[in-house]
Amino acid sequence: MEIIISSNTSKPIYEQITSQIKAMIMGGELQTGDPIPSMRSLAKSIHVSVITVQKAYEDLQRDGFIETTVGRGSFVSAQNKDFYQEEQQRRAEEHLQEAADIGRTSGIPLEKLIELLRLFYQEED
Amino acid sequence: MKENALVVKGLKKKYRDFTLDDVSFNIPCGMIVGLIGENGAGKSTTINAILGLIKKDAGTISILGKKDNEIDNGIRNQIGVVFDGSNFPSVLSARKLNNVLKNIYSTWDENRYFSLLQKMSLPTDKKIKEFSKGMKMKLSIAVALSHHSKLLILDEATSGLDPVVRDDILDMFLDFVQDENNSILVSSHITSDLEKVADYIVFIHKGKVVFSKPKDELKYQYGIIKCGAAQFDAIDKEEIIAYRKQDYEWEVLVADRTAAQKKYPKAVIDPATIDEIMLLYVKGEMK
Amino acid sequence: MKGLLVKEFYVIRDSLLTLLVIFIAIGVGLAFLISPCVLITIAAITLSMQAITTIQNDKSTQWNRFSATLPVSRVQVVESKYLIYLLLSITGIALGVIICFIASLLKQSFDINELLIYFCLAIIISLLPGSISIPCAFVFDQEKSIMGTVLSYIVTSGLFAGLIFLLKQFMNPMENILAICGITAAFSVVVFTLSWLLCPKRLSKRDI
Numbered sequence: 118m119e120i121i122i123s124s125n126t127s128k129p130i131y132e133q134i135t136s137q138i139k140a141m142i143m144g145g146e147l148q149t150g151d152p153i154p155s156m157r158s159l160a161k162s163i164h165v166s167v168i169t170v171q172k173a174y175e176d177l178q179r180d181g182f183i184e185t186t187v188g189r190g191s192f193v194s195a196q197n198k199d200f201y202q203e204e205q206q207r208r209a210e211e212h213l214q215e216a217a218d219i220g221r222t223s224g225i226p227l228e229k230l231i232e233l234l235r236l237f238y239q240e241e242d
Numbered sequence: 243m244k245e246n247a248l249v250v251k252g253l254k255k256k257y258r259d260f261t262l263d264d265v266s267f268n269i270p271c272g273m274i275v276g277l278i279g280e281n282g283a284g285k286s287t288t289i290n291a292i293l294g295l296i297k298k299d300a301g302t303i304s305i306l307g308k309k310d311n312e313i314d315n316g317i318r319n320q321i322g323v324v325f326d327g328s329n330f331p332s333v334l335s336a337r338k339l340n341n342v343l344k345n346i347y348s349t350w351d352e353n354r355y356f357s358l359l360q361k362m363s364l365p366t367d368k369k370i371k372e373f374s375k376g377m378k379m380k381l382s383i384a385v386a387l388s389h390h391s392k393l394l395i396l397d398e399a400t401s402g403l404d405p406v407v408r409d410d411i412l413d414m415f416l417d418f419v420q421d422e423n424n425s426i427l428v429s430s431h432i433t434s435d436l437e438k439v440a441d442y443i444v445f446i447h448k449g450k451v452v453f454s455k456p457k458d459e460l461k462y463q464y465g466i467i468k469c470g471a472a473q474f475d476a477i478d479k480e481e482i483i484a485y486r487k488q489d490y491e492w493e494v495l496v497a498d499r500t501a502a503q504k505k506y507p508k509a510v511i512d513p514a515t516i517d518e519i520m521l522l523y524v525k526g527e528m529k
Numbered sequence: 530m531k532g533l534l535v536k537e538f539y540v541i542r543d544s545l546l547t548l549l550v551i552f553i554a555i556g557v558g559l560a561f562l563i564s565p566c567v568l569i570t571i572a573a574i575t576l577s578m579q580a581i582t583t584i585q586n587d588k589s590t591q592w593n594r595f596s597a598t599l600p601v602s603r604v605q606v607v608e609s610k611y612l613i614y615l616l617l618s619i620t621g622i623a624l625g626v627i628i629c630f631i632a633s634l635l636k637q638s639f640d641i642n643e644l645l646i647y648f649c650l651a652i653i654i655s656l657l658p659g660s661i662s663i664p665c666a667f668v669f670d671q672e673k674s675i676m677g678t679v680l681s682y683i684v685t686s687g688l689f690a691g692l693i694f695l696l697k698q699f700m701n702p703m704e705n706i707l708a709i710c711g712i713t714a715a716f717s718v719v720v721f722t723l724s725w726l727l728c729p730k731r732l733s734k735r736d737i
Contacts, residue, residue: 315600345532
């Protein structure tokens with residue numbers, strides 16, 4: 118499992134951790150039941166405070182991506198991936214709806230919006 | 243299970259020309275707390291008071307759940323201490339030191355000690371006075387890790403060591419807190435070391451605690467705005483923690499660089515190192 | 530406590546060679562001049578003084594700072610110095626007695642009286658100064674504590690000489706010299722014990 122933390126982006130560290138782990142789970146790199154490194158060993162490996170990793174793990178647990186049991190560690194949860202996917206799609210739709218409305222009312226051409234979307238999408242890779 | 247490995251509350255100690263005034267901070271279990279401050283700021287005095295080497299004028303110290311007079315030899319068995327400079331009689335060898343300490347610590351683990359010596363490539367039968375500075379420090383750390391300590395207290399343990407040795411030692415610290423019952427208090431001038439391993443940073447200046455903050459907050463959220471006089475006036479004074487006028491620019495410390503960048507998109511805002519934060523507090527003006 | 534004694538043993542063992550040289554140089558010389566039994570006194574002084582040097586050694590290696598964090602009470606650390614001092618004095622006296630005995634056998638003359646007198650003198654000259662120099666070594670730095678140690682020997686000798694002088698006024702001390710030495714030796718044991726009982730607690734409360 119590879120997690121890369123950058124101090125240059127404006128994205129908070131715990132978010133970088135959660136989004137990378139989520140991406141690995143959604144992309145199938147991590148299967149349900151696979152173990153995740155303990156908070157402390159991950160903290161040590163990526164040179165981040167355990168407090169931050171703790172926050173990331175709590176978020177992941179709350180969103181149903183991982184389960185942490187005392188004594189056994191953290192594992193990818195058998196959660197409803199599709200439900201979460203749907204939720205995220207709905208969120209994206211809302212934002213896109215907003216962008217489309219703004220574009221329409223202020224005369225920004227559709228192609229420009231598509232170009233921007235492409236730019237933003239690729240930026241995070 | 244105890245929540246805090248160490249609680250310092252209202253610590254006061256008065257000397258003729260220096261006073262430790264109302265120092266308070268905690269070390270939650272499983273955490274590494276870095277203590278920073280200038281020379282003479284009160285770091286060693288604080289540590290000495292915690293360890294009972296000096297009598298405090300006021301305040302309470304709780305170690306591993308036991309308070310002040312309750313701190314007994316049972317607790318001391320679980321505290322590993324490393325001081326800067328010399329710790330042991332220099333005519334002893336590592337092996338002789340083992341013979342001494344196994345009759346003092348009831349939790350002394352001889353096997354662990356010798357395996358640590360081997361891991362650190364320390365000679366077992368050479369006199370300590372013939373050790374290099376780095377070797378002496380590694381030996382002190384080996385000792386501190388060989389009696390099942392739950393709390394490590396290190397006073398300037400890494401000063402004077404080369405980066406390679408320091409990296410090894412920092413790694414040992416991180417290994418130590420893999421067990422969340424173990425905690426570390428480390429005071430150091432080498433703030434880059436603390437940036438690597440600390441979970442919290444406590445900044446002591448002129449005998450007072452200036453701040454006690456999570457390291458990641460300082461490292462990833464704090465920022466320094468660099469600007470000219472005109473821009474300086476435009477900055478919302480509420481957001482300024484400290485500022486300093488340099489020859490050609492102003493430096494302003496803010497707590498949230500992302501928010502600041504959004505607010506002042508044209509401004510140059512850099513991440514702040516702990517050193518820079520310290521300098522701004524000490525040499526700069528507070529808001 | 531045991532660990533502390535082990536440590537003292539290691540530290541003193543190292544200076545044993547120097548001790549031996551002093552012992553031979555001064556002792557053998559004096560033995561021919563005065564009497565082999567003077568070695569009892571010399572041995573008692575040179576050995577017990579090592580306990581004082583360990584107190585200074587602890588300060589210079591900062592072991593005193595580290596040992597305050599050990600699961601040993603500070604009182605015990607101080608008491609261990611008294612114990613070591615006593616053990617070294619006893620060792621020195623025992624060594625001296627044995628050598629005196631052997632030398633007397635070689636010389637084919639054995640004066641039990643002389644042996645006992647030097648035995649008592651050894652107790653006086655090690656325990657009485659010890660009760661002063663041990664606390665001094667804790668309280669003062671290297672220079673001052675050396676002065677304190679030297680002073681304690683001078684004071685002891687002075688007191689003893691003064692005692693003899695006083696007694697000369699109404700008796701011949703030399704007739705009862707053994708009794709006088711014996712009583713003074715007992716007095717020294719009492720003073721040393723008092724120092725052992727009273728000082729550790731006070732000394733352990735000092736800031737390091």
